[in-house]
Amino acid sequence: MPNLKPMPPLTLSAYTLVTANGRGVGPVLQALRERRSGLKPCDFEDVMLKTYIGRVAGLEDFALDRGLDRFDCRNNRLAWLGLQQDGFMVAVAEAKRRYGAHRIAVVMGTSTSGILETEHAYRERDPLTDGLPVWYRARYRYTHNMFSLGHFVRTCLGLQGPAMVVSTACSSSAKVFATAVRLIRAGLCDAAIVGGVDSLCLTTLYGFSALQLLSNEPCRPCDEDRDGLSLGEAAGYALLESSDKAGGRGAVALLGYGESTDGYHMSHPHPEGAGAVRAIRDSLTRAGLRPEEVEYVNLHGTATQANDSVEDKAVYSIFGARPACSSTKGWTGHTLGAAGITEAIISALCLTHGLMPGTLNCRRVDASLKSRILRESQTGSISCVVSNIFGFGGNNCSLVLGKL
Amino acid sequence: MEVAIHGIGLLASGLVGWSAGRPVLTGHRPFQPDEVPEPAAALLPPNERRRSSDCVRWAVQVAQEAMAQSGFEPRDVPTVFASSGGEMGVFDKLCCTLATPARMMSPTLFHQSVHNTAAGYWGIATAGQQSSTALSCYDDSFAAGLLEAVTVACVEQSPVLLVAYDLAVPAPLNQARPITTGFAVAFVLAPPSDTSLATMSVRLETASAVAASGLDDADLARLREDNPAARSLPLLSAIASGGVQTIRLGLLDSQQLILELGPCHI
Numbered sequence: 001m002p003n004l005k006p007m008p009p010l011t012l013s014a015y016t017l018v019t020a021n022g023r024g025v026g027p028v029l030q031a032l033r034e035r036r037s038g039l040k041p042c043d044f045e046d047v048m049l050k051t052y053i054g055r056v057a058g059l060e061d062f063a064l065d066r067g068l069d070r071f072d073c074r075n076n077r078l079a080w081l082g083l084q085q086d087g088f089m090v091a092v093a094e095a096k097r098r099y100g101a102h103r104i105a106v107v108m109g110t111s112t113s114g115i116l117e118t119e120h121a122y123r124e125r126d127p128l129t130d131g132l133p134v135w136y137r138a139r140y141r142y143t144h145n146m147f148s149l150g151h152f153v154r155t156c157l158g159l160q161g162p163a164m165v166v167s168t169a170c171s172s173s174a175k176v177f178a179t180a181v182r183l184i185r186a187g188l189c190d191a192a193i194v195g196g197v198d199s200l201c202l203t204t205l206y207g208f209s210a211l212q213l214l215s216n217e218p219c220r221p222c223d224e225d226r227d228g229l230s231l232g233e234a235a236g237y238a239l240l241e242s243s244d245k246a247g248g249r250g251a252v253a254l255l256g257y258g259e260s261t262d263g264y265h266m267s268h269p270h271p272e273g274a275g276a277v278r279a280i281r282d283s284l285t286r287a288g289l290r291p292e293e294v295e296y297v298n299l300h301g302t303a304t305q306a307n308d309s310v311e312d313k314a315v316y317s318i319f320g321a322r323p324a325c326s327s328t329k330g331w332t333g334h335t336l337g338a339a340g341i342t343e344a345i346i347s348a349l350c351l352t353h354g355l356m357p358g359t360l361n362c363r364r365v366d367a368s369l370k371s372r373i374l375r376e377s378q379t380g381s382i383s384c385v386v387s388n389i390f391g392f393g394g395n396n397c398s399l400v401l402g403k404l
Numbered sequence: 405m406e407v408a409i410h411g412i413g414l415l416a417s418g419l420v421g422w423s424a425g426r427p428v429l430t431g432h433r434p435f436q437p438d439e440v441p442e443p444a445a446a447l448l449p450p451n452e453r454r455r456s457s458d459c460v461r462w463a464v465q466v467a468q469e470a471m472a473q474s475g476f477e478p479r480d481v482p483t484v485f486a487s488s489g490g491e492m493g494v495f496d497k498l499c500c501t502l503a504t505p506a507r508m509m510s511p512t513l514f515h516q517s518v519h520n521t522a523a524g525y526w527g528i529a530t531a532g533q534q535s536s537t538a539l540s541c542y543d544d545s546f547a548a549g550l551l552e553a554v555t556v557a558c559v560e561q562s563p564v565l566l567v568a569y570d571l572a573v574p575a576p577l578n579q580a581r582p583i584t585t586g587f588a589v590a591f592v593l594a595p596p597s598d599t600s601l602a603t604m605s606v607r608l609e610t611a612s613a614v615a616a617s618g619l620d621d622a623d624l625a626r627l628r629e630d631n632p633a634a635r636s637l638p639l640l641s642a643i644a645s646g647g648v649q650t651i652r653l654g655l656l657d658s659q660q661l662i663l664e665l666g667p668c669h670i
Contacts, residue, residue, distance in 0.1 A: 101658075102610055102658065102659065111518060111519070115495065115499075118495060118499050118577075118580075119499050119502050119503070121499075121580075122499035122500060122502065122503040123503045125503070125576060130575065130576050131576055131579060132576045132577070132579050132580060136580060137579050137580045138580075139580075140577075140580035140581055141542065141580075141581070144495075144580075145488065145489060145540070145542055145581070146487075146488070146489065146490060146519055146539075146540035147488070147540045147541050147542040147545070150540075150541070151542065154656075160610075160656075160658035160659070161658075161659070162548070162551060162608065162655060162656075162659060163541065163548075163656060164539045164540065164541045164548040164551075164552065165539060165540050165541070166537055166538070166539050167490070167518070167519030167520065167538055167539065167540060168518075168519070168520040168523070168536070168537060168538050169518040169519075169520055175537060178535075178537075179537065179539075179552060179555075181559075182552070182555035182556065182559045182560070183551075183555060185555075185559045186405060186554075186555045186558055186559050188551070188555070188608050202502045202507065203498055203499075203502065203509075203514070203517065206502065206507050206509040206514075207498075207509055207511070207514030207515075207517070208514075209509075210508075210509040210510065210511040210514055211511045211514065211515070212511075259482075259535035259536075259537075260533050260534065260535060261523075261524070261527040261532060261533055261534065261535070261536045262527070262533065263479070263527040263528055263530065263531045263532045263533050264528065264531075265528065266515045266516070266521070266524050266525070266528070267511075267515040274533060275533050278533055391518075391520075392515055392518050392520070392524065393518060393520040393521065393523055393524025393527065393536075393538075394524060394527060394528075395520055395523070395524065395536060
């Protein structure tokens with residue numbers, strides 16, 4: 001059993017985010033404040049599903065070049081777009097000067113990587129031999145393979161430390177924080193780039209449709225009439241460094257993490273949320289915090305019947321009805337393997353700007369939910385946020401973020 | 405970082421189980437690649453087993469073998485699953501379906517396409533609620549998985565199960581990723597104690613002129629080249645030979661994991 005002692009905080013000394021709401025944290029914050037959703041009727045490729053998606057605009061309008069051609073695919077274009085925002089590359093270059101390229105790890109999360117390339121290649125199979133098109137064969141490694149994203153980000157940033165891609169479905173880019181903490185605490189690196197990128201593809205659109213988990217409307221987390229999720233895409237990154245070395249008073253830091261599994265079912269949550277409870281508790285223990293010190297919980301809140309009610313049971317059992325709780329999926333859609341980093345960065349914005357966003361698209365809170373679900377946004381100083389992410393395979397991760 | 409090795413599981417052509425594979429790895433028995441028997445993976449409930457992919461059954465089989473040797477209770481042990489490509493057989497089926505006009509996807513196949521499918525089935529089979537990570541680092545996925553597992557053991561002072569697997573890639577995807585034979589390996593690691601049967605010191609170094617460790621046997625060397633999970637073979641071979649050796653595993657182009665094995669009686 002893991003040793004659960006409080007951990008030293010790690011500063012998020014730089015961070016950035018691209019979602020359907022815009023490029024960079026400025027536009028994302030503005031959308032949160034103006035309660036403007038990024039969800040629109042599905043117009044992805046030739047998909048004929050009646051659903052809404054959080055598509056990042058402009059990914060079809062450019063290609064990766066200048067030595068990055070081999071990585072060119074929707075997922076890596078989105079990854080590249082993310083790296084260009086908020087001066088993130090400058091902050092990484094500065095960290096590289098301080099620590100050296102070998103002392104910075106890259107830990108990225110994604111669920112489907114560049115599978116869209118393989119989907120396209122299969123349509124172009126040779127009718128006689130069933131062979132895949134030649135353009136695709138040498139590109140699998142740099143696009144669809146799960147490590148492609150890690151390889152790409154490490155190449156773009158010129159880093160030479162340990163690197164890996166964590167892929168545990170929706171919890172992927174929350175768990176990257178835990179892996180980075182371990183690498184730093186083990187002395188294998190001084191800093192880590194953590195993040196996640198997941199992009200729209202047919203596999204997830206038709207897959208969630210087959211599971212009957214897609215709403216026909218923009219998703220309505222915690223609403224009494226919620227009927228499923230909306231898919232989105234996103235890229236986000238954070239530079240994590242020891243708080244002894246970076247970040248003054250007021251800087252946002254990772255205070256704790258908790259990881260667990262349900263050990264119950266591949267695509268249904270544990271009915272009592274047992275795994276979720278364990279993840280949240282462990283995150284608080286590592287942060288050295290009591291539940292009553294948490295002011296805001298950013299829910300996984302996918303707007304499926306099962307997730308929102310099971311998550312509510314878990315959250316209520318730990319926090320009662322005291323902290324404000326909301327889901328931000330109504331803005332971004334469910335960005336799957338990028339949901340962890342998306343909501344970690346949104347939580348960082350909430351801490352910095354004293355904002356607790358009311359759950360967008362939630363018209364009437366499901367009366368069976370016992371937690372204090374926010375419908376309207378609130379403002380005020382916040383010192384500590386818990387962000388929950390739960391995924392397929394019953395894979396759970398909770399993060400505690402706070403101000404130094 | 406110091407860790408103890410408490411159990412090993414192995415499944416590959418000509419290496420069916422750790423006890424059967426050990427004399428092959430030491431050179432006392434010839435390496436004779438043959439068809440691998442369908443793994444029992446008996447821990448999987450019949451319903452889950454019926455629906456499971458080859459990757460799941462191979463991974464569960466080696467995990468089960470290593471865990472039985474360790475004597476730990478499976479549900480108490482966090483897990484790390486490392487695979488370069490994950491469910492390539494499932495991707496083949498999904499992409500075939502998505503290339504048809506109707507795109508009628510099977511919900512079961514969809515949830516089996518995630519990289520943590522084997523990890524999830526292991527969790528269901530053991531009713532485990534400990535942390536579970538699934539990761540990839542292309543050809544260096546075993547080294548990356550070992551790094552993650554060792555940090556779990558050392559930083560969180562916990563036993564940990566590492567499973568690395570990649571299966572033969574079906575046509576036509578094998579034109580893009582030509583892995584021709586399956587390989588699965590599992591280690592149960594834990595913080596060292598007085599009773600440890602095998603210990604290993606692990607550190608990370610900048611890649612030097614010294615090449616990553618190889619294998620004397622040409623057929624085993626080819627297997628190591630063919631399958632990312634088989635990059636574990638030099639380590640397995642050193643453990644089988646009683647340890648007291650240094651093994652170098654490449655980690656991307658820039659670093660090496662240096663494994664200094666103490667005496668191994670496992």
